[in-house]
Structures are given as C-alpha cells and as structure tokens.
Amino acid sequence: MDIVFHGAAGEVTGSSHLVEIAGKRVLLDCGMVQGDRNADERNAADFPFDPASIDVLVLSHAHIDHTGRVPLLVKRGFSGPIFTHPATIDLAAIMLGDAAHIAQMDTERDNRHLPPGQRPFMPLYTQDDVDAAVKSMRPVEYAAPIEILPGVRLTLRDAGHILGSATVEIEALENGASRKLAFSGDLGPDHTPILCDPMPVPAADLVVMESTYGDRLHKAREDTIAELGSIFAAAHKDGGNVVIPAFAVGRTQELLYFFAEHFDAWNLGAFKLFLDSPMAIRVTGAYDRHENLFDDAARTLWATRPHPLRLPNLTLTEDGAASRAINAIHDHAVIIAGSGMCTGGRIRHHLRHNLANRFAHIVFVGYQAVGTLGRTLVDGAKHVRLFGNDVPVRARVHTVGGLSAHADKGGLSAWYGKIAGHPPVCLVHGEDPGRSRLADELKSRWGGRVALPMPGTRVTV
Ligand SMILES: [Zn+2]
Numbered sequence: 001m002d003i004v005f006h007g008a009a010g011e012v013t014g015s016s017h018l019v020e021i022a023g024k025r026v027l028l029d030c031g032m033v034q035g036d037r038n039a040d041e042r043n044a045a046d047f048p049f050d051p052a053s054i055d056v057l058v059l060s061h062a063h064i065d066h067t068g069r070v071p072l073l074v075k076r077g078f079s080g081p082i083f084t085h086p087a088t089i090d091l092a093a094i095m096l097g098d099a100a101h102i103a104q105m106d107t108e109r110d111n112r113h114l115p116p117g118q119r120p121f122m123p124l125y126t127q128d129d130v131d132a133a134v135k136s137m138r139p140v141e142y143a144a145p146i147e148i149l150p151g152v153r154l155t156l157r158d159a160g161h162i163l164g165s166a167t168v169e170i171e172a173l174e175n176g177a178s179r180k181l182a183f184s185g186d187l188g189p190d191h192t193p194i195l196c197d198p199m200p201v202p203a204a205d206l207v208v209m210e211s212t213y214g215d216r217l218h219k220a221r222e223d224t225i226a227e228l229g230s231i232f233a234a235a236h237k238d239g240g241n242v243v244i245p246a247f248a249v250g251r252t253q254e255l256l257y258f259f260a261e262h263f264d265a266w267n268l269g270a271f272k273l274f275l276d277s278p279m280a281i282r283v284t285g286a287y288d289r290h291e292n293l294f295d296d297a298a299r300t301l302w303a304t305r306p307h308p309l310r311l312p313n314l315t316l317t318e319d320g321a322a323s324r325a326i327n328a329i330h331d332h333a334v335i336i337a338g339s340g341m342c343t344g345g346r347i348r349h350h351l352r353h354n355l356a357n358r359f360a361h362i363v364f365v366g367y368q369a370v371g372t373l374g375r376t377l378v379d380g381a382k383h384v385r386l387f388g389n390d391v392p393v394r395a396r397v398h399t400v401g402g403l404s405a406h407a408d409k410g411g412l413s414a415w416y417g418k419i420a421g422h423p424p425v426c427l428v429h430g431e432d433p434g435r436s437r438l439a440d441e442l443k444s445r446w447g448g449r450v451a452l453p454m455p456g457t458r459v460t461v
Contacts, residue, residue: 001019001020001021001170001172001174001179001181001459001460001461002019002020002021002458002459002461003017003018003019003020003181003208003426003458003461004018004020004456004457004458005017005095005426005453005454005455005456005457005459006018006019006047006048006049006240006455006456007029007031007033007102007455008031008065008428008429009428009453009454009455009457010430010431010432010435010452010453010454010455011033011036011431012033012065012212012341012413012429012430012431013031013033013034013035013036013065014031014032014033014034014042014065014326014421015028015029015030015031015060015065015066015428015429016028016029016030016031017029017183017428018049018054018210018430019170019181021149021152021154021170021172021174022151022174024055024056024149024152024171025053025054025055025056026051026054026055026056026058026148026149026152026170026291027054027056027058027073027167028058028059028060028183028208029058029059029060029066029067029107029185030057030059030066030067030068030069030070030073031063031065031066031067031068031069031112032064032065032066032068032069032099033065034064034065034068034340035369037435038182039208040161042098043068043072044124044177047069047073047076048455048456049076050076050077051073051074051076052076052078052079053164054073054078054080055080055083055149056080056081056083056148056149056152057070057078057080057082057083058082058083058084058148058154058168058170058431059082059083059084059086059088059092059137060163060165060166060167060168060183060185061085061088061091061120061159061161061162061165061166061185061186062087062088062091062092062095062162062163062164062165062187062249063095063162063186063249064095064099065336066091066185066186067088067092067095067096068096068099070082070092070096071096071100071125071129071130071132071133072124072125072129072132073131074129074132074134074136074401075125075129075132079136079323080136081136081137081138081148082133082136082137082138083137083138083140083146083148083154084138084139084140084156084164084166085139085140085141085142085156085164085165085166086139086141086164086290087163087164087187087290087293088163088164088165088166089134089137089139089164090164090290091162091163091164091249091283091286091288092134092137093130093134093190094279094282094283094286095249095279095283096130096133096134097127097130097277097377099130100123100126100127100129100130100210101123101127103124103125103126104121104123104126104127106123106330107120107121107122107123107282111119123345127142128281129329135428138299139455140154140156141156142156142157142158142166142199143155143156143157143169143199144156151172151173152171152172153169153170153171153172154168154169154170154171155169155171156168156169157169157198157199157200157201158195158197158198158199158293159184159185159186159187159188159198159199160187160189160190160192160195160196160197160198160199161185161186161195161198161250161405161406162186162188162249162250162405163194163195163249163250163253163286163287163290163293163390164290164293165185165186165188165195166185167182167183167184167185167187167198167199167201168182168183168185169181169182169183170183179205179453179461180203180204180205180206180208180461181204181205181207181208181461182201182204182206182207182208182419183207183209184201184207184208184209184210184415185210186210186212186325186405186406186429187209187210187406187407187411188405188406188407189404189405189406189407189408189411190407190411192254193219193254193257193261193294193297193298193407194253194254194257194287194294194295194298195293195294195298195394196293196294196295197295198407198415199387200415200418200442201419202419202420203419203420204420204423205418205423205424205461206423206424206425206426206459206461207416207419207423207424207425207426208425208426208428209415209416209425209426209427209428210406210412210413210427210428210430210433211412211427211428211429211434211438211439212382212406212429212430212434213404213406213407213408213409213412213434214409214412214427214430214435214436214437214438214439215409215433215434215437215438216408216409216434217408217409217410218401218402218404219401219402220402221402221440223402224400224401224402224403225258225262227265227398227400228258228262228400229262229265229266229362231266231361231363231398232266232268232271232334232398233266234361234396235265235271235332235334235359235361236267236270236271236332236438238331238359239281239330239331239359240331240354240357240358240359240360240361241329241330241331241332241333241335241350241354241357241360241361242271242334242335242361242363242437243335243337243347243350243351243354243358243360243361243363243395244334244335244336244337244360244362244363244365245337245338245339245340245341245342245347245362245364245365245366245374246277246280246336246338246340246365246366247339247340247366248279248280248283248338248340249278249280249283250405251365251403251405252275252277252280252283252284252307252336252367253283253284253287253308254324254403255294255336255365256275256284256308256309256311256314256336257298257301257308259308259311259314260301260305260307260308260311261301261305261308261366263305263306263311267449268311268313268334269312269313269334269336270331270332270395271313271332272313272315272332272333272334273311273313273314273333273334273336274314274315274316274317274326274333274334274335274336274337275314275315275316275317275336276317276323276326276335276336276337276346276350277336277337277338277345277346278318279338280336280338281316281318284309287309288309311461318370323337323346323349324349326350327349327350327353330357331359333355335350337350340366340374341367341368341369341372341373341374341375342372342373342374342377343364343372343373343374348373348386348387349384351373351377351384351391352387352389352391353392354395354426355384355386355392355393355394355395356391356392356393356394356395357394357395358394358395359395360394360395360396360397361396362373362377362395362396362397362398363398363400364377364378364397364398364399364400365400365403366403367404368399372444373386377393377397378397380397381393409437409438413438413441413442413445413446416442416446417445417446422446422447422448423448424448424449424450424451425442425448425449425450425451426450426451426452426453426459427439427450427451427452427453435452436452439452
C-alpha cells in the first residue's frame with residue numbers, strides 16, 4: 001500500500017491524499033485551498049492525477065478544505081462511490097451548495113466588467129455538479145467496518161471535530177499480509193461542547209495525522225466561559241448590542257449551546273437573540289437531525305434546559321428583510337452572523353450599524369487571518385471602511401479564545417500515544433513551526449518515527 005500526498009502537505013488547507021493498493025486507487029479527501037493568494041488558480045488547476053482513474057473517494061468531514069473540489073472531481077471524470085459519515089453527507093450538501101452559489105455570484109460579477117470580445121468566465125462548478133456528487137455519497141456509520149473494494153476495508157471513527165467528522169482507517173490484504181493506514185482527518189479537542197471526544201484508533205502500520213496546532217496549548221474553556229459572561233453582564237448594564245461574527249459550522253452551534261447552558265447566569269432572557277445567517281440556520285438544522293451523535297452532557301442539557309437550537313427568544317432570520325429589521329435595534333440584541341472573519345455576508349451590515357456605538361460589543365470567537373476585516377478590528381483599528389464609508393470604531397472589541405475545533409499539541413500527542421506500538425507517522429495539515437514542533441513532541445514522548453511530507457511525497461505503508 002502506498003500513499004501520495006497531494007494537498008495539505010506543509011499547509012493547512014486543500015486536504016487530498018491518494019492511497020494505491022492492489023492496483024486500485026482510493027482518494028482521501030478532495031479539499032479546496034483557502035486563504036492562499038493563488039487559491040482560485042490552484043482550485044481550478046488540473047488534478048495531479050486523472051479523476052477517472054480514482055476508484056473510490058473517502059471524505060473525513062464536511063469542511064470545504066476537505067470537500068470543496070469534490071463536485072469538480074466528478075465534473076472532470078470521477079464516477080465512483082464516495083464513502084463518508086451520514087452527517088457529513090447532510091452538511092456537505094449544504095456547504096457545497098453554498099460554494100457553488102458563491103462561485104456563480106462571483107462569476108456573474110466578474111462578467112459584468114468584461115471588455116468587449118472577451119469570453120465570459122465560468123464558475124468552477126454549479127449546483128448540478130454538487131447534486132451529482134451528493135448522489136454518489138454512501139453513508140458509513142462510526143465503528144462499522146465495510147468493504148469498499150474487493151479486499152479493502154474502511155472503518156470510520158468519531159474525530160470530535162465537527163458533526164460527522166471521522167478518522168479514516170483503510171485496511172487491505174497485500175501478498176497475504178494485512179496492511180493498515182490510519183488518517184486522522186481533523187481532530188477535535190476533548191470535552192468540546194455537543195460532540196463526543198475523538199475515538200482512539202487501536203492500531204495501524206502508518207498514521208497520517210493533522211498538526212494544525214502542533215505547537216500550541218489552548219486556553220482553558222472555563223476562562224472563555226467567564227469572559228463571555230462578563231461581556232453579557234456589561235452589555236446588560238450599559239445597553240448596546242453584542243455582535244458575534246461566527247462560522248456557520250460548529251462555532252455557531254457551540255455558542256447556542258453555551259447560551260442554553262448559561263441562560264440564567266448570563267441574563268440572556270433580557271436580550272433578543274438573532275441567528276442571522278441562512279447557511280448557519282441550515283447547518284443548525286443538520287445538527288438537530290443528528291442528536292444521536294451528541295455527547296452525554298449535551299443530551300442532558302437538551303433534556304433539562306431550554307433547547308439550544310430553540311431558545312425562547314432566538315429568532316432565525318432567513319430572509320434579507322428580517323435581517324435588515326435588526327438594524328433598528330440599538331440595545332440588548334445579540335447577533336450571530338457570518339462570515340466568521342467579516343470578509344463578506346451579513347456581519348458587515350451589523351458592524352456598520354454597531355461599530356460607532358461605544359456601548360456595543362464585538363466579540364470574535366475564532367481565528368482571524370491576516371488581511372481580513374476581522375483581523376483589522378482585532379488589531380485595534382480606530383476606523384474601518386465599510387460599504388464605501390469611513391466608520392469609526394468606538395465599540396468594545398473582544399477576542400475570546402479557547403473555542404478551537406482542533407485539538408492542541410497535548411491533545412494531538414495524546415491521540416497518537418493511544419495507538420498500539422506508536423507506528424510511523426506522517427504529519428499533514430499544518431504549517432511550520434507547528435508541524436515540526438509536533439514532530440519533536442511525538443519523537444521525544446513516544447519514540448515515534450515522524451515524516452513531514454511535501455506535495456508529491458510517496459510513502460509505502
Ligand atoms: Zn476541519
């Protein structure tokens with residue numbers, strides 16, 4: 001069994017690894033590159049293999065950097081089955097549909113400014129391509145091994161990262177001997193709200209694991225809770241809205257969970273709560289449909305507190321008019337809206353209406369990449385440009401850490417440490433120095449033999 005690394009090798013997006021086994025080809029993930037200056041070009045480029053030569057695709061989870069090029073793979077000739085967890089099918093249908101919609105809008109905008117005679121741009125893929133991809137998806141439950149090719153077995157285990165996220169084990173007989181590859185996908189931290197902790201992988205001949213936060217230790221979650229509580233206390237006392245830019249998948253549902261858990265302590269009954277993101281509303285619906293995947297604490301909370309997804313004073317604003325109506329509220333509104341880094345979406349309207357108010361609170365609960373409006377605000381800008389206007393920043397801007405969907409250095413190391421015999425490991429989905437620091441940790445703590453593959457690196461299992 002061989003594995004060739006084609007994406008997220010030395011970077012954190014574009015996950016894609018090709019497993020070759022007994023003359024068959026299994027692709028693990030088919031993600032988009034995000035955040036890179038040449039991302040559009042790289043996502044539209046030829047695949048480094050013939051899509052028609054792939055027999056089977058396996059998806060670890062629904063995040064776009066793991067699934068975003070799947071419709072393109074199908075459009076360019078892949079016709080095999082796509083195996084993944086049922087919740088990932090649910091989420092991927094929503095997220096890939098959103099990606100197709102954005103591509104369509106961007107193309108229409110670009111085509112409006114074309115010089116005469118130039119051929120119009122085409123979107124990377126359309127909703128029809130997404131529908132074709134989703135139709136090829138086959139559900140696989142956690143810890144239920146299935147044969148995906150003659151003599152090749154697939155096992156998914158809960159990775160605790162987002163709903164439906166999985167570690168992937170591929171096992172096959174080659175020349176009478178069994179070989180097993182374990183791919184971590186993205187690993188969540190232990191004790192993350194709603195989701196179960198990552199399930200350990202019992203054994204493997206080669207481990208491919210993520211290293212996003214390989215050099216970092218997350219802040220304790222209790223500190224995060226206390227910080228959020230003090231923001232709501234201040235907002236309640238002074239008036240002013242609380243505006244939270246949040247990602248649609250995971251972080252939004254986590255916030256709603258905390259709202260339910262601390263509903264009385266944070267005096268949330270005194271606020272009007274808004275989830276102002278059609279995509280986050282659809283994703284929250286998907287969480288609702290997969291309650292069987294929640295951990296014990298979430299099930300208890302669900303049973304005894306206001307249901308996090310149906311809080312009594314929570315309004316889901318699907319259409320634009322309902323979203324615009326929020327602009328008339330100047331105090332005691334809590335508004336969760338995307339995009340998470342304020343690069344687009346409805347959050348920009350809410351910032352425009354709240355940034356100048358010194359009683360308003362802007363609360364960042366996720367990573368803000370360099371060059372985004374979110375990062376500009378986190379870095380303390382006194383003025384920002386929004387919709388062509390100069391907007392003074394008088395609101396209080398908070399950066400609340402400790403809500404990562406990724407395990408930190410300690411969590412990653414502990415996950416690896418549970419695998420019998422500490423097999424050779426290839427670290428992916430990480431940049432340096434995080435990746436090399438995790439390599440040092442796995443070597444010194446567990447005696448692991450660690451490789452840092454680059455695009456095109458081939459390793460024999
Ligand atoms: Zn992910």
